[in-house]
Amino acid sequence: MQSNNHEWRNDMRRLAVVLTVFFLALALTWTPAQAEETIKVGIILPLTGGQAAFGEIEKNSFEMALEEINAAGGINGKKLEFLFEDDTGKPEVARSAAEKLINKDKVVMLGGGYGSSETFAISGVAQQNSLPFLVNTGSADKITEQNWDYVFRLNQAVSEYPTGLESFLTEVVKPQTAAILFEDSAFGSGGAKSFQETCDRMGIKVVLSEGYSKGGMDFKPLLVKVKQANPDLVYMISYVMDAALLMTQSMELRIMPKAFIGGGAGFTLPEFAKNAGKAAEMVFSATLWYQTLPYPGAMEYYEKFVKKFNKETEYHGAEAYAAAYVMADTLKRAKSLQAKDVREALAATDIKTVFGPVKFISYDKKINQNKLPTYLVQWSGGKLELVWPKEVASKPYVFPIDWEKVWK
Amino acid sequence: MKLPRWSTLIVIVLLLAFPMVVPSDYYRHIFIIALMWVVIGSAWNLLAGYTGQVSFGHAIFFGSGAYTAGLCASKLGISAWWGMLLGGPVALLVGLVIGWICFRLRGPYFALATIAIGEIFRLVATDWRSLTEGMEGILIIQTFRSKIPYYYLALFLAGASVYAIHRIMQSKWGYYFVAIREDQDAAEAMGISAFRYKSLSLMVSSFFTGLAGTLYMNYMAFIDPHVVFSLHDVSIMAILVAIIGGVGTLWGPPAGAFIMVLLQETFRSAFFGLFPPWVSESHVLVFGLLVIFVIRYMANGIVGDWPKIQRLWTRKNPMLPANDGN
16 A cells, blocks of 8 residues: 555656646747737637537638628727637536626627527527527527527528428429438427428328437438338438438438438538438438528638638538628627617618528517528539529539439 | 534535625526536435445436426426426436336446436437427526526525435435445345335435436526436436545535536636637547546545545655545
């Protein structure tokens, strides 16, 4: 015991030295920013954890927009500053982050909000503290259905994701039966519910609707059921790894519906095509945005992002980029930086962004909600192409699809 | 290990005064979360630390409590505060049934069974949409705008659970629990019904964990199955809180709860902005290293190994025999 104790003490001493040096080095590399007067806005995103890939795209887009805004003179001469906080994909951490930004950093408004659960947590704090919060991704319908007058949403609600493909289904695919596969999250089950309603309205019979736990390793038991049901259409709501695996295994099982359609999220990310390879070919997906859409700056944003980060961007990035400009516009117009005035200015927003025109309206049960159409994209030759509506398509759609040839 | 009475008093006075002295809602929020973890960690410790039945499924009871409160609001249309009365008993009943089934198993099998049941609860809550709203979750509106009522409620629950466990461990039950932990066969030979006392320990533990769940529902105002039935964020966190603080000690889990919650937040916010932002980007890594460090060098937790830490600072003669009080 004695020698052990001695060793233990030596170990502890060494460790203490290492730790001290480490923290000193940290402190030295850090020079606090000059006490320049800036306008602070808090942005809460998942920067670690399972959703970090989306958080990264959004953070990069926010920062890119911030540079441009400040280079163009900032907010009426003052510099805009974004304070990023990591919600780690947990609602109570999202709440901590929101409380910190409001109480400690004294931000004038909040942005971000990725996962629906975390967005709820942030919304609650924002509403109680009467501080405006602009949601740019969290898509559960309920978020803007609470009569929370300080919560605004830039992006479409999840129930609206399939609206853009309705006309495509009636005019082109004309399916009789459909199968719906969805991850068991608020986003997944909400999207499945609204697609079910779409099918009911259009007289499409849903032969299978099943949820799965995200991050699955093997979807074959689920896909065998799909094969047996033999639907005309397979609609899937999944994040990126699940999406890639679902398509790879569908190819292996030779499931050949008239069309595979993804409900946004994972199906539009470049990682989907990278992981699924040729199984990604000809897959359709609903999307909220595409770079060739006739919105001012959309293509420029896309090209600049690719050049700067050497990576493609998609609708999540565009949402973040647009949100930054909406906030800058709001703060420029606000009578003062008091929450009440900022809220008033945000409510009166009417600008064109890369993500589309932004104007907050009330409809159905929602308030402070921006209303935008949704679109359909298709993977073709390893590239994502906008195919519907026809007037804005970047490439004509490929249909019907000869799966034998595509998967050869 | 027993702390002298005056230091307990100082801690109580400091905690009572905290929200009055510190006006920031941000720090109050962190303390509310920490106090909630005091309840869960202490409850886990009663079952695992004192009775020797390691559970990997405390999310079952946390989620049962939270959903009881949530369903009061969403299905019965009454205030989620009624859940504070109902949530504890409901979790206790769940614990009773689980104990009745699982305490036929010993050692690692009990731990494995709790993982499985935890996952079953999560999946049922996810798929039983007509009852639980599935992953869309249950959303209520917080009753109080101020954090102070929530703070004192959390403090009361934390105090009540620590005190109750303290009293239990001084009673006959406590000795039976420890006897079962040390040697179940010997305890049974002495006439202690291991099944009954393991079940009692589990019931008390699930009761307090369920109460913490109802507090979470009322305070956070939003739950979904992945949040409250999470293996990683609830069940494992409960274990970490107790291990870091000290398994089988009264003050270990409370200390562990504050250390875990405060450290996590400190790293996440890059030492409240004192350090460059990349520190916060690597917070998960740093935090993991810290946990490894504590487990490697302080196997009995911070409270359990307090004498070791004291010796380190006071530089007493290291050749003196260790008085770890095993």
